[in-house]
Amino acid sequence: MERETIYFDNAASSRMDERVLESMKPYFFDVYAVATSEFGYSLGIEAREALDGARTKILSALGNPEGKLIFTSGNTESSNIAIKGVVKKLSGTKGKHIIVSGIEDFPVLNSARSLEREGFKVTYLNVDKYGLVDPDELNDSINEETILVSIQHANQEIGTIQDIKTIAGICNKNNVIFHSDATHSFGRVPIDLSTLDIDLLTVSAHTIHGPKGIGALYVKEGVPVAKWIDGGFQEFDLRAGVENIPGAIGFAKTIELITEEENKRIKNLRDYLIEKIQKEIPDTVLNGHPEKRIPNNANITFHFVEGESITLHLDMKGFAVSTGSACFSKSLEASHVILGIGGDHERAHGSVRFTFGRFNKKEDVDQIVDALADVVGKLRKISPLKGKKRGKNEISL
Amino acid sequence: MERETIYFDNAASSRMDERVLESMKPYFFDVYAVATSEFGYSLGIEAREALDGARTKILSALGNPEGKLIFTSGNTESSNIAIKGVVKKLSGTKGKHIIVSGIEDFPVLNSARSLEREGFKVTYLNVDKYGLVDPDELNDSINEETILVSIQHANQEIGTIQDIKTIAGICNKNNVIFHSDATHSFGRVPIDLSTLDIDLLTVSAHTIHGPKGIGALYVKEGVPVAKWIDGGFQEFDLRAGVENIPGAIGFAKTIELITEEENKRIKNLRDYLIEKIQKEIPDTVLNGHPEKRIPNNANITFHFVEGESITLHLDMKGFAVSTGSACFSKSLEASHVILGIGGDHERAHGSVRFTFGRFNKKEDVDQIVDALADVVGKLRKISPLKGKKRGKNEISL
Numbered sequence: 001m002e003r004e005t006i007y008f009d010n011a012a013s014s015r016m017d018e019r020v021l022e023s024m025k026p027y028f029f030d031v032y033a034v035a036t037s038e039f040g041y042s043l044g045i046e047a048r049e050a051l052d053g054a055r056t057k058i059l060s061a062l063g064n065p066e067g068k069l070i071f072t073s074g075n076t077e078s079s080n081i082a083i084k085g086v087v088k089k090l091s092g093t094k095g096k097h098i099i100v101s102g103i104e105d106f107p108v109l110n111s112a113r114s115l116e117r118e119g120f121k122v123t124y125l126n127v128d129k130y131g132l133v134d135p136d137e138l139n140d141s142i143n144e145e146t147i148l149v150s151i152q153h154a155n156q157e158i159g160t161i162q163d164i165k166t167i168a169g170i171c172n173k174n175n176v177i178f179h180s181d182a183t184h185s186f187g188r189v190p191i192d193l194s195t196l197d198i199d200l201l202t203v204s205a206h207t208i209h210g211p212k213g214i215g216a217l218y219v220k221e222g223v224p225v226a227k228w229i230d231g232g233f234q235e236f237d238l239r240a241g242v243e244n245i246p247g248a249i250g251f252a253k254t255i256e257l258i259t260e261e262e263n264k265r266i267k268n269l270r271d272y273l274i275e276k277i278q279k280e281i282p283d284t285v286l287n288g289h290p291e292k293r294i295p296n297n298a299n300i301t302f303h304f305v306e307g308e309s310i311t312l313h314l315d316m317k318g319f320a321v322s323t324g325s326a327c328f329s330k331s332l333e334a335s336h337v338i339l340g341i342g343g344d345h346e347r348a349h350g351s352v353r354f355t356f357g358r359f360n361k362k363e364d365v366d367q368i369v370d371a372l373a374d375v376v377g378k379l380r381k382i383s384p385l386k387g388k389k390r391g392k393n394e395i396s397l
Numbered sequence: 398m399e400r401e402t403i404y405f406d407n408a409a410s411s412r413m414d415e416r417v418l419e420s421m422k423p424y425f426f427d428v429y430a431v432a433t434s435e436f437g438y439s440l441g442i443e444a445r446e447a448l449d450g451a452r453t454k455i456l457s458a459l460g461n462p463e464g465k466l467i468f469t470s471g472n473t474e475s476s477n478i479a480i481k482g483v484v485k486k487l488s489g490t491k492g493k494h495i496i497v498s499g500i501e502d503f504p505v506l507n508s509a510r511s512l513e514r515e516g517f518k519v520t521y522l523n524v525d526k527y528g529l530v531d532p533d534e535l536n537d538s539i540n541e542e543t544i545l546v547s548i549q550h551a552n553q554e555i556g557t558i559q560d561i562k563t564i565a566g567i568c569n570k571n572n573v574i575f576h577s578d579a580t581h582s583f584g585r586v587p588i589d590l591s592t593l594d595i596d597l598l599t600v601s602a603h604t605i606h607g608p609k610g611i612g613a614l615y616v617k618e619g620v621p622v623a624k625w626i627d628g629g630f631q632e633f634d635l636r637a638g639v640e641n642i643p644g645a646i647g648f649a650k651t652i653e654l655i656t657e658e659e660n661k662r663i664k665n666l667r668d669y670l671i672e673k674i675q676k677e678i679p680d681t682v683l684n685g686h687p688e689k690r691i692p693n694n695a696n697i698t699f700h701f702v703e704g705e706s707i708t709l710h711l712d713m714k715g716f717a718v719s720t721g722s723a724c725f726s727k728s729l730e731a732s733h734v735i736l737g738i739g740g741d742h743e744r745a746h747g748s749v750r751f752t753f754g755r756f757n758k759k760e761d762v763d764q765i766v767d768a769l770a771d772v773v774g775k776l777r778k779i780s781p782l783k784g785k786k787r788g789k790n791e792i793s794l
Binding site for chain 2: 007041060080114227242
């Protein structure tokens with residue numbers, strides 16, 4: 001390969017920004033202390049102040065600088081704490097029913113399934129063809145035993161943004177705790193906790209050019225959450241463990257570096273990709289909502305071919321994309337998200353996710369669409385499904 | 398302050414080694430990919446191979462390169478997974494009794510307490526005046542309902558090293574799972590899993606000049622552990638979450654950088670500190686075992702004065718030490734470790750922990766002992782306890 005690989009997969013295209021590492025450096029070395037209470041020595045106090053400063057920056061970006069935010073090891077842990085922590089605290093008091101959408105990412109979905117195996121009742125809400133939850137269906141699903149609703153802000157695969165304002169309102173009206181996984185929207189889509197009645201919010205740094213191994217959970221004052229990781233009294237006594245201060249500082253810097261202009265630029269690039277593919281490659285369908293989607297995501301099914309084949313062939317040509325959920329690295333099962341929006345197995349297997357970041361350029365889009373046209377064309381020639389050609393919206397074989 | 402602070406507290410003196418950061422850098426930037434299966438693109442495979450390489454390096458340092466090691470966010474999470482994961486898997490089958498030593502660090506101790514609140518029976522083993530568990534007492538405490546024993550390798554405050562070979566043998570003979578928290582010994586004391594029958598071992602990077610936010614749990618093949626963090630299928634399907642590859646690489650480098658010579662040098666420095674204090678400051682007592690202790694720890698009670706006062710005054714003079722457990726940052730409660738070895742509250746409150754790292758020098762020891770003699774002398778002059786002078790081994794007021 002003569003040039004570097006071009007990444008359209010946020011597992012790789014969201015590589016860390018050099019400025020994030022610069023912000024972390026002092027905390028690897030000169031301020032490598034545990035954040036202590038006022039009874040500690042100076043450096044510990046400096047470390048604690050830095051940690052709290054990072055906390056406030058992230059909370060400010062969420063529109064609630066006075067709120068409570070606990071740092072975790074990432075979005076997976078945050079969602080586990082939110083769901084299992086609330087359930088542990090409330091299950092003896094009210095009931096054993098929780099509600100999630102059927103297209104949640106695995107941290108939420110598998111936490112729910114794990115609770116189900118322990119005897120909880122879980123409602124998996126259907127979504128429409130765009131991936132949207134129906135607020136009325138949510139409202140009807142809530143009963144006297146419901147203690148928690150967890151519905152993502154934006155989808156990990158198809159990028160669809162839920163109407164969490166309405167959803168939060170329904171939960172609030174029914175006196176049910178509401179958690180939202182904002183891993184794939186934080187930074188890219190405004191989230192204003194001063195106008196949204198959200199009890200718990202999962203955020204992470206690793207999809208937006210920040211460090212891995214750091215995430216956070218916003219916890220509204222008064223929301224009951226049991227500790228999921230026992231040990232010391234860190235993070236408001238909600239999450240034990242020596243604080244990952246360099247990670248927290250890097251996370252705050254990550255958020256600081258994102259601008260509205262960047263999100264606009266990324267959205268234009270993404271729209272350009274979608275248009276170009278639709279113009280140059282026949283028999284494709286955009287998965288997810290055409291407008292209500294995060295600016296950095298495109299998810300397209302190329303009919304009659306397998307996403308794995310496209311991924312492999314693009315890789316050989318020096319392009320990285322993903323197929324199905326990035327978390328689903330050990331399985332060949334069809335994407336539960338594409339099946340969830342009414343797609344069949346063929347549509348799910350043929351889906352390719354393109355995620356955009358700070359470092360993607362317009363030339364990259366031109367190049368990848370050329371490569372795609374070539375790869376998809378060749379694969380279709382040898383596809384056993386190719387005879388069954390049909391229009392974009394006919395999605396069952 | 399004219400010179401930099403000198404650290405004798407591993408929360409700060411274990412600052413990261415520059416070479417560790419260098420080893421991590423490629424994984425922040427060029428290889429910032431999720432570790433994928435063989436169906437992913439090249440960079441994901443490169444990331445996975447790097448991750449597995451780090452795993453093998455750490456396992457090799459533990460004498461079992463073929464073993465199973467899962468990366469976690471740190472020792473706290475590792476111990477939580479070990480204890481709660483085993484209990485969750487086994488509690489329905491055998492019984493609800495676990496055994497821990499009474500001087501465990503908070504991740505183990507508070508996991509046990511948390512299980513106790515949920516109806517488990519917990520035996521907290523006594524230790525002798527050096528902090529050693531009596532293997533016979535352990536043997537007698539195991540009953541038909543016992544599912545797990547968790548006894549640390551070395552103590553977080555007084556550095557005492559348990560005879561885990563004998564302890565592991567007793568557990569094995571009785572068919573009980575054995576977990577050991579080796580956070581404070583890994584790297585500083587040899588641990589050879591090829592001769593030790595340990596089921597689960599907690600290790601961490603942050604006390605040995607490695608990154609924060611990364612730890613690991615060794616899991617012997619066949620040991621039943623339920624997943625504590627649900628989500629994707631990472632880490633042998635035992636710990637979900639996008640892998641912190643830079644952290645894992647840094648952890649492996651951390652271990653690679655430690656040499657036997659370094660541990661000897663640190664031990665000599667530590668011994669020099671103890672001797673010097675005992676020679677120059679009256680009414681002190683070494684807490685922990687005189688020989689069976691990690692090379693980088695000294696814990697000394699200065700009678701008639703408060704550890705907090707010593708810490709604060711040393712801080713003003715530019716020295717950082719800790720008092721009580723470092724994890725116990727939000728409380729003024731007396732150290733459960735010093736109370737556990739038979740000390741009273743006065744001895745616990747007067748205890749100061751000195752931990753040594755790669756960057757400590759002999760001059761630092763000379764300077765801190767001078768400073769200590771001055772600080773302790775002054776504090777004793779105003780101490781309400783000073784009239785009650787007594788010998789090193791008379792430890793009750």
